Amino acid sequence: MSKLEAPDSKHKIISSGNAELDSKMGGGLPAGSLTLIEGISGAGKSVLSQQIIKGSLNNGFTVALFTSENTVKSLVTQMASIDLDILDFLLIGKLRVYPVELSRLKQKAPQALLAAIKQERKFDIIVVDSFTAAIAHAADDEIILSFFEECKRLCGSGKTVIITLHAQAVAGDLIGPIRSMCDAHLNLRSEQDGQRIVKTLEVAKVRGAASVTGAVVGFDVEPGWGMRVIPISKARG
Numbered sequence: 001m002s003k004l005e006a007p008d009s010k011h012k013i014i015s016s017g018n019a020e021l022d023s024k025m026g027g028g029l030p031a032g033s034l035t036l037i038e039g040i041s042g043a044g045k046s047v048l049s050q051q052i053i054k055g056s057l058n059n060g061f062t063v064a065l066f067t068s069e070n071t072v073k074s075l076v077t078q079m080a081s082i083d084l085d086i087l088d089f090l091l092i093g094k095l096r097v098y099p100v101e102l103s104r105l106k107q108k109a110p111q112a113l114l115a116a117i118k119q120e121r122k123f124d125i126i127v128v129d130s131f132t133a134a135i136a137h138a139a140d141d142e143i144i145l146s147f148f149e150e151c152k153r154l155c156g157s158g159k160t161v162i163i164t165l166h167a168q169a170v171a172g173d174l175i176g177p178i179r180s181m182c183d184a185h186l187n188l189r190s191e192q193d194g195q196r197i198v199k200t201l202e203v204a205k206v207r208g209a210a211s212v213t214g215a216v217v218g219f220d221v222e223p224g225w226g227m228r229v230i231p232i233s234k235a236r237g
């Protein structure tokens with residue numbers, strides 16, 4: 001395997017590995033940004049973050065994933081099921097996966113997660129999938145906001161941080177400040193339309209790519225393939 005050079009984060013973009021999806025996001029997510037991937041259960045937060053993880057690894061970035069949903073083994077299997085093979089990257093240390101039981105940590109979850117993230121100095125990209133369980137037990141809003149503020153600070157020093165979140169788990173007056181703090185905000189929706197489930201990705205914001213703000217793309221998750229962009233009209237049936 002050829003040695004992958006560490007990219008200069010200031011000038012690179014984070015790719016989902018899917019050209020169509022990237023173009024809807026203004027070419028991809030800017031490196032050094034704080035990204036929020038929001039959506040209800042089954043909307044595609046994990047699949048999208050898995051696409052971004054594999055796309056980033058292919059482009060030479062190193063990634064640390066904190067997952068509250070998978071073990072290393074189940075993640076490898078899940079990603080392989082949508083054609084995202086990560087074994088080699090795990091073996092050479094370009095990808096590190098930390099299963100975290102956020103619900104068990106209760107009130108300490110945000111701070112414990114932040115401390116763990118800060119230890120990963122070597123890694124270009126930090127992904128948290130998902131942060132929802134850390135919110136459930138948080139004592140107050142300040143702790144959640146300061147978690148995002150600290151993540152933003154890490155981005156200021158060149159790291160890229162991607163956080164998935166079930167928006168409905170967050171109190172109404174808290175989600176606004178969180179969204180504003182993020183450089184990129186992707187909103188995933190999954191709605192029943194008659195017999196079909198319609199999945200959409202709304203590019204609510206991508207810093208430096210104002211032209212894509214508000215773009216909505218329809219997609220399906222296909223076994224053996226992953227996210228496939230489909231026309232919204234078709235998605236809506």
Ligand SMILES: Nc1ncnc2c1ncn2[C@@H]1O[C@H](COP(=O)(O)OP(=O)(O)OP(=O)(O)O)[C@@H](O)[C@H]1O
Nearest residue numbers: 040041042043044045046047048081082221222223
């Ligand atoms: N290998 C696969 N083959 C087919 N569909 C899949 C595959 N993996 C995931 N999906 C589908 O993709 C959709 C999105 O799943 P995903 O796990 O990304 O949702 P999520 O937003 O992370 O949900 P949660 O909040 O429950 O974690 C689901 O409908 C799921 O069934």
Ligand SMILES: [Mg+2]
Nearest residue numbers: 045046069130
């Ligand atoms: Mg998930």
